[in-house]
Amino acid sequence: MKNLPIQFVRKFVQYGFLAMIALIGVQFTLFVNQLEEGILPTITRPPGIEGFLPISSLISFKYWLVTGIFNPIHPSGLVIFLVILATAILLKRGFCSWVCPFGLLTEYLNRLHRFIFRKDIRMPRWLDYPLRSLKYLLLFFFIWAIIIKMNARDLDYFIYSPYNMVADIKMLLFFKDISAFAFWVLVALLVLSILIRNFWCRYLCPYGALLGGLSxxxxxxxxxxxxxxxxxxxxTRTCPVDIKVHKTTxxxxxxxxxxxxxxxxxxxxxxxxxxAAERSGALQPALYALVICLLFIGGSVIGRLTGHWQTSISNAEYSFHVAQLDTPFYRHNRGQVPVYNKDAWMLMMQRIKKNQKPWRKGQRLKD
Ligand code: SF4
Ligand code: SF4
Incomplete structure (x- = not known):
């Protein structure tokens, strides 16, 4: 009986977040579809999509620390990033097993692992420790490249670069028009995650490393x-990450x-x-669930109230950017501020004023 409520509450929260993420994904896909069709979007871009831009959010975080400016390009990405950091400082890596959809997927892949092998195969320690350090190496790479190497000018260039402005759209198109190489990499990760329990979360996820370090x-x-x-x-037998719980206080x-x-x-x-401490009162699971939900709800409410939630990029600008997605500016982050084609912009605005499509499908600008 005791078993049911705790895991029931956790599953309820996990599926709640999954449903919200799915809604965000569908709404964003419809928004991008309209842009791709050359239509000025009537569907609102969901700000929550910026939660899937962790590198851009890390850059925004440093920019905020260095300049005090909460960048208007992906503000909700930074809000969500700060909330996730707060969960780790308050509630261990609760984000991974209460919120993250990849954490949920990992749980199902672990079940599949158990079904195939009829038991949990544990990685030998001599291999487990070096593999666990991989995610920290990835994290240190991002910290070195962003927190240590980038100065305020570099950060400014990146944040206002066309590459960053459409990073969410490019991410969606990456999956929509997935290359053969990327597809097989994802398949390999999936197979490895079935063969090796918690493969992605335990060995490769740099976000997990960041939260693990903070935790x-x-x-x-x-x-x-x-x-x-x-x-x-x-x-200890139940712990999915093989912690010897019975040996620790x-x-x-x-x-x-x-x-x-x-x-x-x-x-x-x-x-x-x-x-909070060995002899202090226990945090009931329902309260734990409430705190983790309130952190996310509170973050988005504060973001909205303070004007740090919606991007400052207008639909007309998005349309203009998408019309040029095949040009080099949008392919790589070249650390350059956008040099817009003013004539093309004026032409597009005239078309919008006449209630025409901003640009014709099939006439996307190329190199
Ligand atoms: S010790 Fe293991 S089972 Fe217990 S909360 Fe942490 S990860 Fe879960
Ligand atoms: S070892 Fe101790 S803490 Fe762990 S399940 Fe048994 S009684 Fe509880």
Whole structure:
């Protein structure tokens, strides 16, 4: 009975976020379809799509720290990024197992792994540790390239570059017109994730590395009461990331996703719980769920109220950008500010004023 509510609550939250992300995805796809058709969009671009631009958000984060300016190109991306960082500082890597759709997918792939092999195959430690460091290497690369190497001018150029302005659209088109190479890389990742439990989250996800690093200072963590623990080890056997819960009084590990599965299976009352300190009151799972949801809802409300949610890019500008997606500016980040073709812009605005399509399909500008 105790098992059901905790994991039920977590699944409820996970599927709630999945539904919201799916709605954002559908709305954004319809928005881009209209742009691709050469129609001035009637569908609103969902700001939440910027949650899928973590590199752009990291750049926005540094830009904000250095200049104090909350950039208007992808403001909601930065808001979501800050909220995710806050979840790690407060609630361990709860983002991974309560919010992230890839975390949910990983859970199903782990089930498939168990179904195929009839048990959980654990990676030997001598291989597990070096592989786990891969995601930190990726994270350090981004920190080196963005936080250390980019100065305010570089950040400015990137943020206002055409490449960054349409980064979300390019991301969608990447999946819509996926290349053979990218397709097979995704298939390889999927197969590896079935063969090796938590392959993406544990070994490759740089976001997971960032949250794992921050989670060392997390206020809330799993605590075990040694006095009432019977050493049955059910918690350790249940833990999807192989933490030896029965040996610790407080789970410090960067791999702890705060899934609360260990808490759910512990047969001894008040023995395993998530709390701010060893002897402080336990945070009930429903309250944990509420806090994590409120962080996201609160972030978006504050973003809206302070004018840091909607992009400053107008639909006419988006239309203009999409008409030129095949030009070099939009293919690579060249660290250049856009040099717009003024005649083309004027022509497009005249067409919009006459209620005509901004540009004709098939007449996209090329090199
Ligand atoms: S089972 Fe417990 S220790 Fe393991 S990841 Fe989940 S919350 Fe953390
Ligand atoms: S499941 Fe509970 S009682 Fe059993 S080892 Fe873990 S903390 Fe101790």
């Amino acid at each position: 060392f200072i997390s206020i809330f963590k799993i605590h075990r009461n040694e006095g009432t623990c019977t050493q049955c080890q059910q918690c 407080g789970v410090l590990s960067d791999e702890c996703h705060a899934c609360l599965k260990c808490v759910a299976v512990c047969p001894e009352p008040n023995t395993l719980y998530i709390s």
